[in-house]
Amino acid sequence: MSIPSAAENRKRGRILVVDDDAALGDTLVDELGNDGFEVVYIRDPREAEKRLGEDFAALVTDLRMPGLDGLALLARSRATAPDRPVIVMTAFSAIETAIESIRQGAYHYLTKPFKVDELVLFLDRALAEARLRDEAGALRQALSRSHAIETIIGQNGSMREVCSLVLRVADAATPVLIHGETGSGKDLVARALHQKSRRAPYPLVTVNCAAVPEPLLESELFGHVRGAFTGATTTRAGLLDEARGGTLFLDEIGEMPLGLQAKLLHVLERGVVRPVGANKEHAIDVRIVAATHRDLRKQVALGTFREDLLFRLDVIRLEVPPLRERREDLAELVGHLFALARKRHPGSPVERFSREAFERLAAHSWPGNVRELANLLERLVLVGTSAEIGVGDLPASILEESQDGPSFSGRVLSLEELNRSYARWALGRCEGRKGTTAERLDIDRKTLGRLLGD
Numbered sequence: 001m002s003i004p005s006a007a008e009n010r011k012r013g014r015i016l017v018v019d020d021d022a023a024l025g026d027t028l029v030d031e032l033g034n035d036g037f038e039v040v041y042i043r044d045p046r047e048a049e050k051r052l053g054e055d056f057a058a059l060v061t062d063l064r065m066p067g068l069d070g071l072a073l074l075a076r077s078r079a080t081a082p083d084r085p086v087i088v089m090t091a092f093s094a095i096e097t098a099i100e101s102i103r104q105g106a107y108h109y110l111t112k113p114f115k116v117d118e119l120v121l122f123l124d125r126a127l128a129e130a131r132l133r134d135e136a137g138a139l140r141q142a143l144s145r146s147h148a149i150e151t152i153i154g155q156n157g158s159m160r161e162v163c164s165l166v167l168r169v170a171d172a173a174t175p176v177l178i179h180g181e182t183g184s185g186k187d188l189v190a191r192a193l194h195q196k197s198r199r200a201p202y203p204l205v206t207v208n209c210a211a212v213p214e215p216l217l218e219s220e221l222f223g224h225v226r227g228a229f230t231g232a233t234t235t236r237a238g239l240l241d242e243a244r245g246g247t248l249f250l251d252e253i254g255e256m257p258l259g260l261q262a263k264l265l266h267v268l269e270r271g272v273v274r275p276v277g278a279n280k281e282h283a284i285d286v287r288i289v290a291a292t293h294r295d296l297r298k299q300v301a302l303g304t305f306r307e308d309l310l311f312r313l314d315v316i317r318l319e320v321p322p323l324r325e326r327r328e329d330l331a332e333l334v335g336h337l338f339a340l341a342r343k344r345h346p347g348s349p350v351e352r353f354s355r356e357a358f359e360r361l362a363a364h365s366w367p368g369n370v371r372e373l374a375n376l377l378e379r380l381v382l383v384g385t386s387a388e389i390g391v392g393d394l395p396a397s398i399l400e401e402s403q404d405g406p407s408f409s410g411r412v413l414s415l416e417e418l419n420r421s422y423a424r425w426a427l428g429r430c431e432g433r434k435g436t437t438a439e440r441l442d443i444d445r446k447t448l449g450r451l452l453g454d
Helices: 006-012 022-034 045-050 070-080 092-103 116-146 157-169 186-195 214-222 258-270 296-302 307-313 327-344 355-363 369-383 415-429 434-441 445-452
Strands: 014-018 038-042 058-062 086-090 108-111 176-179 204-208 247-251 287-292 316-319
Touching (some): 006 116, 014 022, 022 116, 038 045, 045 070, 058 070, 058 116, 070 092, 086 092, 086 116, 157 186, 186 204, 186 287, 204 214, 214 258, 258 287, 296 307, 327 369, 415 434, 415 445, 434 445
Parallel strands (some): 014 058, 058 086, 176 287
């Protein structure tokens, strides 16, 4: 058996040790160094906090220290490098706090006094698991990256232009604005943009600005420090920090409150983030990709969207065409999504469409776009009772659709009556989904409810 050289031993990792007990710190420097680790020992936890951005493979910290305790240092480390393992050291009397550290993400805790061999054992385990996670993540990214554009199905000219532009701008640091109707596949374009970029090995983090309540969205994006508001019992990194090195996809950016738009503009202009309740900013490296189905220029005119933020976001715009404008892709999309649905439900007897049923699909205007198509195929496969889907298996919204829209006869209607009639017709086209109907009509749900007489 060959004996590893000193240089090979030094590959075990660079470790940051933080403890106000200088005697213990010196002991760990010596003994961990003899075991092949490169050890940086810092007695002052405040000084250690400043160096958490460095490339340390692991953090070993005491729990009870003056100025900044181990739990706070754990939170700062996880905000800076979420995958970096943290091992805490504690006296027997602080065992409950040590257990709390595990709940907050520490890898393990050791009760003083302990043998350094025990610490080495857990360091080796933690670093080995971290390497496996990195390798698995890199493999997933490589596989997904190689098929990113290929997952966007179709030969429609507008869709091919979107794919071409994705390839041209993928590695730029410039923000990207993706515009398209609800359900048209904006999220798929954002994923392709990330996976074709140099940022692919790092996270793609998605947040739907319309789905998170306004009071929580700021904390969700920017993070918060302990005590920033009622219920903030621990420091928490925001999604901007979680996306560090990668891409933050802000879906439905048009729904973001004006106050948060100002903070996002600050991030885009200066590249820094200030968590809720924090006194200091910290640098962030993340690419912003935003998407919306709304006309943001119209929202600027209405005062609901900041013009300066729109200028920052709308440098590169990707227009995703609605499904009704890419009918030549319908057969390929149906085939792909139908196969996926059958794979998810292998017990289904459904195998094919009748010619008449497919013709009805081809004639439909698909107001919900690809998402509506995918949901329909999922339902047909799941509830189907025979090998072939016939016209009678299709929903009423497709069978009863009139391509010319609602028709009127008799007396001339007032505009208010016309609006109410059109709203009821649109609700039927959207299968009774009021949220979707309001989006398609470009009105809020309260206005739709008034038109429907709710």
